[in-house]
Amino acid sequence: MHTPPHTAREAPTGDAPYDVLVVGGGIIGLVTAWRAAQRGLRTAVADPAPGGGAAQVAAGMLAAVTELHYGEQTLLGLNLASARRYPSFVAELEEASGHDLAFRTCGTLSVALDADDRAHLRELHAFQRRLGLDAQWLTGRECRRLEPMLAPGVRGGLRVDGDHQVDPRRLAAALLTACERAGVTLHRARAERLALDGDRAAGAELAGGTRLAAGQTVLAAGSLSGRLPGVPEEVLPPVRPVKGQVLRLSVPGPYAPFLSRTVRAVVRGGHVYLVPRENGELVVGATTEELGWDTTVTAGGVYELLRDAHELVPGITELPLVETRAGLRPGSPDNAPLLGPTALPGLQLATGHYRNGVLLTPITGDVMAEALTGGELPPDARPFSPRRFTRHPAAVQEHTA
Numbered sequence: 001m002h003t004p005p006h007t008a009r010e011a012p013t014g015d016a017p018y019d020v021l022v023v024g025g026g027i028i029g030l031v032t033a034w035r036a037a038q039r040g041l042r043t044a045v046a047d048p049a050p051g052g053g054a055a056q057v058a059a060g061m062l063a064a065v066t067e068l069h070y071g072e073q074t075l076l077g078l079n080l081a082s083a084r085r086y087p088s089f090v091a092e093l094e095e096a097s098g099h100d101l102a103f104r105t106c107g108t109l110s111v112a113l114d115a116d117d118r119a120h121l122r123e124l125h126a127f128q129r130r131l132g133l134d135a136q137w138l139t140g141r142e143c144r145r146l147e148p149m150l151a152p153g154v155r156g157g158l159r160v161d162g163d164h165q166v167d168p169r170r171l172a173a174a175l176l177t178a179c180e181r182a183g184v185t186l187h188r189a190r191a192e193r194l195a196l197d198g199d200r201a202a203g204a205e206l207a208g209g210t211r212l213a214a215g216q217t218v219l220a221a222g223s224l225s226g227r228l229p230g231v232p233e234e235v236l237p238p239v240r241p242v243k244g245q246v247l248r249l250s251v252p253g254p255y256a257p258f259l260s261r262t263v264r265a266v267v268r269g270g271h272v273y274l275v276p277r278e279n280g281e282l283v284v285g286a287t288t289e290e291l292g293w294d295t296t297v298t299a300g301g302v303y304e305l306l307r308d309a310h311e312l313v314p315g316i317t318e319l320p321l322v323e324t325r326a327g328l329r330p331g332s333p334d335n336a337p338l339l340g341p342t343a344l345p346g347l348q349l350a351t352g353h354y355r356n357g358v359l360l361t362p363i364t365g366d367v368m369a370e371a372l373t374g375g376e377l378p379p380d381a382r383p384f385s386p387r388r389f390t391r392h393p394a395a396v397q398e399h400t401a
């Protein structure tokens, strides 16, 4: 699908409302705004720092198959559908923005370091096969032939050639440019409160007092989506922050190519992955911590990541450590996103993408454009309606009494 971009437009003045106001300009809010503008909707984004958010920390794995978890088969369908859209999405966004997204179709290798990990990975492989997914079992020797920097102790692994990667920072920057070129108006301010007009959402009040009127408001504020004042309790999304710490190393010329694909493992119950970019960056992630909105990088977090990554690929200790950072995944109760209309007329959600927000960016844009123009989610996206969590007002009163 390629819709010609609209020309940049002036911000509507006075009472002239936007068709769509997106609260939050992370990758999910921006892709929603871009697709809405392409459909001819007058669209604005409110965010004090658009293009920021969790994408500045994320590794950018497009890991529909290697991130498969038991009980998440419905989410798997959405993840695979988004993964299939990635090549054409990247081509379209690169053309629209003039940015290179560093999309690499390099595949992923999940390895086991001991007998327990191996048994666990074997089970996962059987599950993947039952679901018809493409994953190939390799012996330890075959893994090391593919990736010679792997530790000699690697006991086996799963080769998944369809799980790729993209640079999330470039994705965010490209979406911002594409939005501007498509005529999306950016308000660089925080939304302080959802505006209501009778029993409808009607835009938002921004820090500084500006009120933006809009026919439809999309709440896409990442891990803060459940905190916007004015949103009635029964439609407030149950989204929470899940902290992740990540390291960035660089691979100097003599060591390149250090790894040719994403390599991941479960070490002592924790997930560790190494994502090598073509520009020499090597991303090592990530911790998973339930600590509220804390984004402190801790000595313990860095230590654990380096210890586990070193067990997997001993040579990493030679590489320069160039960045340590923590970000917040917007987690939902079932680890799946909340997309589309809520029980409050005029309010839609695009949030709760948890550990797959980068992967789910293409499909989220398409699904939200459908919901904003047609009022309904396309059939494949209906399991992700926010209504699965809508609480009855009476139950909310009882709960909060």
Ligand SMILES: Cc1cc2nc3c(=O)[nH]c(=O)nc-3n(C[C@H](O)[C@H](O)[C@H](O)COP(=O)(O)OP(=O)(O)OC[C@H]3O[C@@H](n4cnc5c(N)ncnc54)[C@H](O)[C@@H]3O)c2cc1C
Pocket: 023, 024, 025, 026, 027, 028, 029, 046, 047, 048, 049, 050, 051, 052, 053, 054, 055, 057, 058, 059, 060, 061, 062, 063, 189, 190, 191, 192, 220, 221, 222, 223, 224, 225, 228, 243, 244, 245, 246, 285, 286, 326, 327, 328, 329, 330, 350, 351, 352, 353, 354, 355, 356, 357, 358, 359, 360
């Ligand atoms: C460590 C880590 C590793 C990850 N790795 C991967 C990966 O490999 N693959 C993958 O697919 N995903 C990954 N993710 C997940 C992915 O980054 C997120 O799911 C995704 O970035 C969420 O995007 P978002 O736009 O919903 O939220 P955010 O990125 O949190 O953006 C929300 C935006 O809303 C704004 N905002 C908040 N409140 C308000 C308000 N009141 N008014 C206006 N604006 C507001 C903020 O300023 C922010 O810009 C990872 C995340 C982390 C933290």
